[in-house]
Amino acid sequence: MNDELAELYQELIMEHNRHPRHYGVLAPCTHQAAGFNPLCGDQIKLRLQIENDLIMALMFEGKGCAISIASASLLTEALEGKSLAEAHELFTLFHETLTGQPESSHHSARLGKLAALIGVQAFPSRVKCATLAWHTLEAALANKDTPVSTE
Amino acid sequence: MDKHFGKVFSPSDLREIRNDFPILKVKIKHRPLVYLDNAATSQKPQCVIDALDRYYSHYNSNVHRGLHELSELATTAYEQSRQRVAHFLKAKESCQIIFVKGTTEAINLVAQSYGRPLLKKDDEILITALEHHSNIVPWQVLCEQTGAKLRVAPINLQGEVIQEEYEACLSEKTKIVALAHISNALGTILPIKAMIAKARAVGAITLIDGAQAIPHLRVDVQDLDCDFYAFSAHKVYGPTGIGVLYGKKELLEAMPPYQGGGEMIQSVSFEKTVYQNLPHKFEAGTPHIEGAIGLHVALDYLHSLGYEGIAHQEHELLLYATELAHKHHLRIIGEAKEKTSILSFMVDNIHAHDVGTILNHYGIAVRVGHHCAMPLMEFFKVPSTVRASFAFYNTQDEIDALFEVIPKVREVFQ
Structure with a gap:
């Protein structure tokens, strides 16, 4: 397989796509939002239980491509037990990395498993797939009722 | 060629x-x-690309206004394209060919200029389940404006419109029937001639979205007896940004302008403006001149292949x-x-x-x-x-x- 493709569809991504973590409906929950990518029809629903600014639990469900599902799954793993401030910081690092911002070259160590999605950099049309769950998270934290779109 | x-x-x-x-x-x-x-x-074939180059290198000018040589050349080329399209669609007269941005604008034009003044609460617009968003959303907008209802004729699992169901959707309430000639997502060719006749039988007018059909099929608007037919040049080996609305003359003549501006008027005063005749009434502003020229050449190219x-x-x-x-x-x-x-x-x-x-x-x-x-x-x-x-x-x-x-x-x- 071509190097760029191998980098995109690496084992960790494929594994999370086949067996997404924290998949399902979290009830009860304190925050939730739906995310939608109008380009390809991908949909994600994210529900969180937040207490004292700490993400105690979170689950997602939805339909999407391998990148959007794996990214949502990795997000839920990365954020369980984190504070809201830490979640926002991680999103900033992640977004800067995927969009190839110059300051992002030092981020990979701090991204942990999320660094597996760095390969998306080479595929600008797929960045929205990888960030769908994160935009949904932002909407859930802001408690917006209307579905968030990546467009 | x-x-x-x-x-x-x-x-x-x-x-x-x-x-x-x-x-x-x-x-x-x-x-x-x-x-x-x-x-x-x-x-795009080289001949279309060359035609655009020739226009900009040799006779770029605005149309219908200048008295100078270049303007006459550009106007002639622009109007010859209209005649070519009329001949291509087998329209009776070239004034029935309106240049628009594309199929989407053509459908919006009909919805707003034909549909909006005419439709009343509880009138119905009929489409099919396989339409492109551009043949759904303009009708939804029109329904919101007028209180009309949008009905959708269903399809079967092969992706064909179920003809009995289509007929059952038609009634004297149906005012507009808008159909894809060919489905862009599935490739289904709809039996539009028969469907148009059925719509006509209940007194509805018909619009055909021909965006996917013109590249593949010979279309004769008089034989189909549709009221409106729309297509885009870029899907038929021509430039982007230009398309065609064909309409029956009596309908186009009765319709108010879609947009106001230059080019579409005979005289303007602050008290009263007199609109141009067809087709210019619907072509406000400087048109997509090189687009029309490119479309002409694209249709010639298609004709040369057969x-x-x-x-x-x-x-x-x-x-x-x-x-x-x-x-x-x-x-x-x-x-x-x-x-x-x-x-x-x-x-x-x-x-x-x-x-x-x-x-x-x-x-x-x-x-x-x-x-x-x-x-x-x-x-x-x-x-x-x-x-x-x-x-x-x-x-x-x-x-x-x-x-x-x-x-x-x-x-x-x-």
């Missing part, structure tokens, strides 16, 4: 045709481009691709008996976006997504499909290249 090709293109004809399209020599990721996204937009040869070549490509799709156990979405050269499919449960990314890595351009037909995707219970759409310049080798990647896709997703 006449090529005198037969009803079946020979291998040397096909080589000559491919040579007419410079973009087909482009390399993508060090591999020859395999362009199978023709339903999104078609590639629809028989085009239809035969594209049908062969569709049969070949369908056979390979079965061989590779792909789920084909849309298996109508009457179908044009569009193959929409799913590779197992692999998301079309992932398939498209991998295909692109091998130089193969297809469309992945919902094809601006989200209700249709909902009907087939898929979020999106991979759509390969073939033009007469495509080859069996290119289709082989597409299907050689399918096992590689499965390897990644095993």
Whole structure:
């Protein structure tokens, strides 16, 4: 397989796509939002239980491509037990990395498993797939009722 | 430009045709481009590209205003294109040809200029379940404005409009029937002549979205007896940004202008403005002059190849691709008996976006997504499909290249 493709569809991504973590409906929950990518029809629903600014639990469900599902799954793993401030910081690092911002070259160590999605950099049309769950998270934290779109 | 090709293109004809399209020599990721996204937009032959170059190099000027030589040349070329389109669609008069931005604008024009003054609460607009968003949303807007209701004639699992159900949707309440001639997502060819006659029988006017049909089929608007027919130049080997609305003269004459501005007036005072006659009443502002010139040449090019040869070549490509799709156990979405050269499919449960990314890595351009037909995707219970759409310049080798990647896709997703 071509190097760029191998980098995109690496084992960790494929594994999370086949067996997404924290998949399902979290009830009860304190925050939730739906995310939608109008380009390809991908949909994600994210529900969180937040207490004292700490993400105690979170689950997602939805339909999407391998990148959007794996990214949502990795997000839920990365954020369980984190504070809201830490979640926002991680999103900033992640977004800067995927969009190839110059300051992002030092981020990979701090991204942990999320660094597996760095390969998306080479595929600008797929960045929205990888960030769908994160935009949904932002909407859930802001408690917006209307579905968030990546467009 | 006449090529005198037969009803079946020979291998040397096909080589000559491919040579007419410079973009087909482009390399993508060090591999020859395999362009199978023709339903999104078609590639342009050298003669169309040259026509645009000639216009800007030799007689660029505004139309209908200047008295100078260049303006006369540009005006003549622009109006000759209108005559060419009228002849191409077998319209009675060239004033029935309105240049618009594309099919989408044509449909919006009819909705707002014909529909809005006429429709009342509880009147009905009928479309089908396989329409492109551009033949859904303008009618929804019109319904919101007038209180009319949008009805949708259903399709079967092959992707064909169920004709009994279509008839059952028609009544004296039906004022407008808007139909795709060919489905962009499935390739289904609708039996529009019969459907138009049925709509006419209840007193409805008909609009045909011909965006996908003009590249593949000979259209005779008088024989069809439709009230409006719309298409886009860029899907028929012409430039982007220009399209055509054909309309019956008495309807167009009775309709108010769609937009106001220059070009569409006879006289303007602050008390009263007198509009131009057809077709200029609907062409406010400086038009897409080079677009019209390019469209003229594109239609000449199509004519020089002949629809028989085009239809035969594209049908062969569709049969070949369908056979390979079965061989590779792909789920084909849309298996109508009457179908044009569009193959929409799913590779197992692999998301079309992932398939498209991998295909692109091998130089193969297809469309992945919902094809601006989200209700249709909902009907087939898929979020999106991979759509390969073939033009007469495509080859069996290119289709082989597409299907050689399918096992590689499965390897990644095993």
